[in-house]
Amino acid sequence: MQKLVTFKEYTAVTPTAPISRNQHGFRAKCLQRLIRMGLPVPRTVALSFETVQAIAGGRMPDVARLLAGFGAAPLVSVRSSSQDPAWGGPNAVLNIGMNDARYAEFCETLGETAASALYLRFIQTYAVRAAHLDAALFDPGEEEGHAAVAAALRAYEAETESHFPQDPEEQLAGVLRSMARAWQSTSTRLLRQARGAPADAGLGLVVQEMALGVGAVESGAGIIQFIDPVSGKPQITGRYMSQSQGRDAVTQRERALFLTRDSRGASLEELCPDLFDELIAHGEACRSRLRDEMQLEFTIAAGRLAIIDAVIVPRSARASVQVVVALAQDDVITRSEALLRVPPRALNEVLHPQIDPATPRTRIVRGIAASPGAAAGKLVFSSTVAQAMAAQDEPCILVKRETSPEDVRGMHAARGVLTERGGITSHAAVIARGLGVPCVVGASELSIDKKARVMRTASGQVLREGDLVTIDGTSGEILAGVVPMLEPALDEAFETFLGWADEVRDIGIRVNADTPEDAQLASRFAAEGIGLCRTEHMFFAEDRLTAMRELIFADLPEDRADALAQLLPMQRADFTQIFRIMAGKPVCIRLFDPPLHEFLPHDRQGTLDLAEALNRPFSDVQRRIDSLREYNPMLGMRGVRLGLTVPEIYDMQARAIFEAALDASAGGDKPVVPEIMIPLVSACREVEIVTTRIEAVAHAVQAERGETLTYRIGVMVETPRAALRAADIVRFCHFLSFGTNDLTQMTYGLSRDDAGRFMASYVRQGVFPEDPFHTLDREGVGELLVLGAERGRKVRPDVVLSICGEHGGNSESIAFCRDAGFDYVSCSPYRVPLARLAAAQIAL
Ligand code: PEP
Ligand code: MG
Numbered sequence: 001m002q003k004l005v006t007f008k009e010y011t012a013v014t015p016t017a018p019i020s021r022n023q024h025g026f027r028a029k030c031l032q033r034l035i036r037m038g039l040p041v042p043r044t045v046a047l048s049f050e051t052v053q054a055i056a057g058g059r060m061p062d063v064a065r066l067l068a069g070f071g072a073a074p075l076v077s078v079r080s081s082s083q084d085p086a087w088g089g090p091n092a093v094l095n096i097g098m099n100d101a102r103y104a105e106f107c108e109t110l111g112e113t114a115a116s117a118l119y120l121r122f123i124q125t126y127a128v129r130a131a132h133l134d135a136a137l138f139d140p141g142e143e144e145g146h147a148a149v150a151a152a153l154r155a156y157e158a159e160t161e162s163h164f165p166q167d168p169e170e171q172l173a174g175v176l177r178s179m180a181r182a183w184q185s186t187s188t189r190l191l192r193q194a195r196g197a198p199a200d201a202g203l204g205l206v207v208q209e210m211a212l213g214v215g216a217v218e219s220g221a222g223i224i225q226f227i228d229p230v231s232g233k234p235q236i237t238g239r240y241m242s243q244s245q246g247r248d249a250v251t252q253r254e255r256a257l258f259l260t261r262d263s264r265g266a267s268l269e270e271l272c273p274d275l276f277d278e279l280i281a282h283g284e285a286c287r288s289r290l291r292d293e294m295q296l297e298f299t300i301a302a303g304r305l306a307i308i309d310a311v312i313v314p315r316s317a318r319a320s321v322q323v324v325v326a327l328a329q330d331d332v333i334t335r336s337e338a339l340l341r342v343p344p345r346a347l348n349e350v351l352h353p354q355i356d357p358a359t360p361r362t363r364i365v366r367g368i369a370a371s372p373g374a375a376a377g378k379l380v381f382s383s384t385v386a387q388a389m390a391a392q393d394e395p396c397i398l399v400k401r402e403t404s405p406e407d408v409r410g411m412h413a414a415r416g417v418l419t420e421r422g423g424i425t426s427h428a429a430v431i432a433r434g435l436g437v438p439c440v441v442g443a444s445e446l447s448i449d450k451k452a453r454v455m456r457t458a459s460g461q462v463l464r465e466g467d468l469v470t471i472d473g474t475s476g477e478i479l480a481g482v483v484p485m486l487e488p489a490l491d492e493a494f495e496t497f498l499g500w501a502d503e504v505r506d507i508g509i510r511v512n513a514d515t516p517e518d519a520q521l522a523s524r525f526a527a528e529g530i531g532l533c534r535t536e537h538m539f540f541a542e543d544r545l546t547a548m549r550e551l552i553f554a555d556l557p558e559d560r561a562d563a564l565a566q567l568l569p570m571q572r573a574d575f576t577q578i579f580r581i582m583a584g585k586p587v588c589i590r591l592f593d594p595p596l597h598e599f600l601p602h603d604r605q606g607t608l609d610l611a612e613a614l615n616r617p618f619s620d621v622q623r624r625i626d627s628l629r630e631y632n633p634m635l636g637m638r639g640v641r642l643g644l645t646v647p648e649i650y651d652m653q654a655r656a657i658f659e660a661a662l663d664a665s666a667g668g669d670k671p672v673v674p675e676i677m678i679p680l681v682s683a684c685r686e687v688e689i690v691t692t693r694i695e696a697v698a699h700a701v702q703a704e705r706g707e708t709l710t711y712r713i714g715v716m717v718e719t720p721r722a723a724l725r726a727a728d729i730v731r732f733c734h735f736l737s738f739g740t741n742d743l744t745q746m747t748y749g750l751s752r753d754d755a756g757r758f759m760a761s762y763v764r765q766g767v768f769p770e771d772p773f774h775t776l777d778r779e780g781v782g783e784l785l786v787l788g789a790e791r792g793r794k795v796r797p798d799v800v801l802s803i804c805g806e807h808g809g810n811s812e813s814i815a816f817c818r819d820a821g822f823d824y825v826s827c828s829p830y831r832v833p834l835a836r837l838a839a840a841q842i843a844l
Pocket of ligand 1: 430532534593718738739740741742743804805806
């Protein structure tokens with residue numbers, strides 16, 4: 001004999017019943033709200049998580065008593081009700097209570113077709129879900145009416161060697177048991193955990209009286225929502241189908257009616273104008289009382305409307321922004337609530353084209369999602385080809401083992417970038433994010449043959465130059481062919497929404513912008529200034545690269561001066577433009593950082609071309625390239641070390657910055673106050689020497705121009721020693737900006753360009769909770785940030801503190817920096833809106 005559960009087994013859903021989302025799930029709670037609002041919801045009973053768990057364990061509640069509440073001849077449905085709709089749950093089961101006797105009765109009252117549809121649906125669902133029989137056995141084929149019902153009953157008997165259960169209690173118990181157990185199966189558990197559900201997430205069930213949807217007087221079922229789920233704009237969408245139940249109107253769209261009169265065909269509005277008006281009124285009431293855009297599932301039973309279910313409309317990120325702004329503007333929710341309802345990550349989807357979620361995906365390879373958005377194009381294996389394709393307006397996806405500064409132009413020309421190696425802060429990833437180009441890195445199952453211009457996947461698939469693919473930098477996938485996409489829209493709602501975020505946040509958001517184009521983008525995203533301008537990126541354009549190479553090859557000081565004289569006006573022009581675009585907002589320019597060899601060719605052909613351009617013997621050029629090669633360039637002669645070794649470079653840059661500041665200030669009411677930042681500092685003497693030289697340049701420019709300059713000098717804290725010695729360093733500068741890319745690399749002793757190879761495995765094994773180049777390591781790197789900030793502040797209380805590594809745009813890092821009293825964070829242009837929202841949410 002089955003044991004009965006002893007606790008409260010079920011609760012009739014009434015306006016005052018003790019129903020809670022934490023015990024009965026979202027659906028039960030939502031239905032109670034609809035009932036409180038006076039909506040025509042059929043009688044509903046809720047089974048709590050505890051009851052359903054007991055059912056799965058073999059303890060059935062008193063179903064006889066439960067069913068007694070539904071009258072002498074009960075006919076009910078069961079729906080799942082987990083705590084969060086995103087966690088899913090078993091599908092609804094309708095028409096429990098249908099048996100031979102009800103069938104005969106319905107044949108009389110509703111007609112054979114309608115009665116058969118009701119019974120057949122239940123037999124099929126019960127057989128498959130509760131008795132676990134093969135669905136194919138219950139396909140009615142050509143048969144209809146009595147014949148179809150008889151065939152289904154025969155099939156059930158043949159398979160189970162027993163009659164189809166006729167007792168509604170037995171039927172309900174079977175359905176409840178199967179749904180409770182389905183929730184506990186391994187595959188559904190893994191699926192919901194992937195959607196964020198905890199391991200012990202419970203399932204509630206809702207038993208509801210059927211509103212039939214079939215019969216002689218107008219009957220049917222449908223779904224209505226009041227927004228377009230993609231744009232979020234007000235629009236009545238959905239379908240209604242006469243003589244149908246549940247979601248038939250959606251699954252059999254072609255046979256269903258539209259809802260509104262102005263649609264392309266027959267509509268519910270014309271068929272039942274009064275019920276349509278009633279439905280609209282319910283929709284409006286739901287929006288204001290449930291404080292969201294709801295999708296209603298309704299039934300028309302013998303000419304009367306019943307609302308059987310309501311869920312929050314599933315929607316795109318763009319629609320989420322549109323909806324919360326409209327709700328706040330209509331005073332349905334507060335602005336704070338609007339801000340808190342959109343996860344910052346979701347804005348990625350708004351800022352970049354995205355693959356249409358309705359499209360099926362054929363994945364070729366997966367890597368690390370390094371720069372969001374999607375793009376389609378032909379595969380190319382070199383930057384030169386990418387540029388050539390761009391010149392012909394031919395979209396392409398650049399594939400490289402890894403990228404180097406030489407590839408920046410190719411990356412700019414490509415619609416997307418895929419690399420075999422590298423992690424979230426590899427060259428490809430950083431540049432792609434800066435450019436807003438979708439990028440996937442560390443696709444380690446790929447093997448690329450650059451010469452043959454093919455790539456092979458682990459499964460043996462071969463793709464050649466010219467093959468069409470779609471890159472999804474949001475999911476980290478490469479898909480076959482051209483996949484349909486949704487375009488980005490920075491519409492009015494988006495601007496309004498972020499404007500509200502700016503009103504509440506209390507930490508500054510600047511942008512990492514290297515070129516005038518970046519600065520333009522930064523202005524579009526309303527960054528408060530530039531927190532990091534990596535000046536070396538300006539040298540990769542064709543004409544500049546040559547001048548840069550001449551500088552590297554100059555043997556004599558006068559030759560060096562010549563090359564610098566070529567570079568000076570180019571830098572000055574860039575800076576002037578950037579200052580003008582930023583229109584008085586602060587601009588922080590970092591002096592030259594990378595090792596020089598990054599500007600030199602990496603293959604024989606490149607070296608030959610360079611020898612020709614410089615008019616020097618090949619062997620000479622090769623020797624110079626070899627002499628610049630370092631065993632560990634990221635820890636070698638770069639940053640301030642290069643600045644001290646070849647001081648003319650920093651002198652030239654300082655002059656370009658000062659002259660540009662004066663040029664850009666001319667005619668304006670407020671002078672430009674440039675910020676100059678020294679990279680890779682590890683000793684305070686480095687700062688002292690560079691500062692002295694910069695001051696000398698400032699004096700010279702002021703004397704030549706007869707004008708005064710105001711400027712600030714800062715240090716990039718990106719070596720552990722700089723953080724530890726912040727108290728000394730800060731004596732020579734106005735601000736400290738933590739470069740957490742290098743600081744993470746050096747704190748862990750982990751190469752930022754090679755970590756991609758094993759990062760996934762490290763995270764999987766729980767060695768690192770997450771990729772520290774992606775999520776700030778609060779315990780280690782974070783401690784250095786706090787230490788550096790405290791030590792710096794102690795000596796110079798007004799020192800401006802910031803972070804400018806890739807972590808700058810991430811919610812957790814922003815919260816961390818805010819707690820540590822930082823003044824601002826700086827991040828890639830496309831992350832600025834996310835950071836603005838995240839900072840607002842943290843402040844709320
Ligand atoms: C850093 O190291 O965090 C940084 C911002 O500089 P880069 O990435 O250019 O080395
Ligand atoms: Mg750095």
